[in-house]
Amino acid sequence: MNNVLLLNGSPRGKKSTSASLGNYLLGLLKEANVESKMLETRNQINTEEKITEMLEAIKVADFVILFTPLYDDCQPYNVVKVQEIIFKQKMNLENKFFLPIINSGFGEPEQISEGTIPIYKRFASQVGFKWGGSLAIGGGEMLQGRYGKQLHEVGNMAKNAIVELEKIVGSIKSEEEYPDTEKILIPGYFYKWPMKNLVTYINTRSWKKEAEKKGEKVDARPFL
Ligand SMILES: Cc1cc2nc3c(=O)[nH]c(=O)nc-3n(C[C@H](O)[C@H](O)[C@H](O)COP(=O)(O)O)c2cc1C
Known part of the structure; x- marks a missing residue:
């Protein structure tokens, strides 16, 4: 894979768990010499110029990774908007992978895997993305992204998430499948x-x- 696009779908923007997960993955991808960048979807949906910039980034990407919070079994508004924009565009996404990384407040990743992942799977198949696997993270607030904390600053709490982000980079590099995965960050x-x-x-x-x-x-x- 030559080019990975990260989309941060959190309405909180840069101070969010989605952003801190994305920043960490960006670092791992850079270390692995994979061209990558992250866009914040809340900033990419309001003007034609920004929408075009996002669509151009999707066009050149081989892998699109969406980081986003769980909002009532679904996705936040700005992510729905991005999905609508991609759907209307009728782009050729045939050889591109889509992988959502969704975090929730409560320690129940199955709320994501059972309720929300099927929505994303349906979206991927309707627009023509290949399914690249998914990561459902329960207890995402433990990463303190809303206070601007990065994963390396929250110690053991980030351990489970980091292991999975490393696996995702491994599967991007080796073009092997990353499975639909559930992780809980809240200790037992x-x-x-x-x-x-x-x-x-x-x-x-x-x-x-x-x-x-x-x-x-x-x-x-x-x-x-
Ligand atoms: C409107 C709204 C709805 C939410 N719904 C759920 C939910 O159904 N289940 C849950 O566990 N967390 C829910 N949350 C909590 C967020 O998923 C959680 O705070 C997440 O860590 C935020 O991630 P972010 O910092 O990347 O935006 C909700 C939060 C908001 C604001």
């Missing part, structure tokens, strides 16, 4: 007592506080 002890109870308590409290700030009556029981 988060799911056991007492951490489980503590995390549930803290989460519930902060969700309630957020809802109250927006005027919701969080303890209302109207059907009692």
Whole structure:
């Protein structure tokens, strides 16, 4: 493979888990002498000039890797828009691979693999991309991308993701298939007592506080 295009689909842009995963992969690809660049989709959909720039980048790419968060079983708006743009363009994508890397907030990558990956598979087959495999990452907030942290700065938490990104580079270089893969970044002890109870308590409290700030009556029981 000569040319890899990375698309960052996070509405958070440069300060996102998608961006930190993408930056790390970009570094690995550069080390492996594979020409690559990353575009932020939220900046590529608003003017004809930017759309053309993105489509030109897709035209010369052999491999398109999309990094994006999970939004309610689906993709964020700007990714839907990119999919629509590619669909309408009727480009020849026959020899190009498409590989989505999707991260979610909760530690349940199966929400991605069961619900969302089929949507991306359908998109790929409708526009003519070859399926290049996929990576579903549960607990993506652990990578602290929204604070601008890079993978090498978050220690062990990034270990699982890094191993997979290295495998992806290996399969791009050797043109071997990368499988549909699920990874959880949240350590197992988060799911056991007492951490489980503590995390549930803290989460519930902060969700309630957020809802109250927006005027919701969080303890209302109207059907009692
Ligand atoms: C509108 C919205 C919907 C979301 N839906 C889900 C969801 O269904 N399941 C989940 O685990 N996380 C969900 N999340 C959390 C994001 O997937 C998570 O914060 C992710 O790490 C953000 O990645 P990014 O920094 O690359 O944008 C949602 C976030 C937003 C803003």
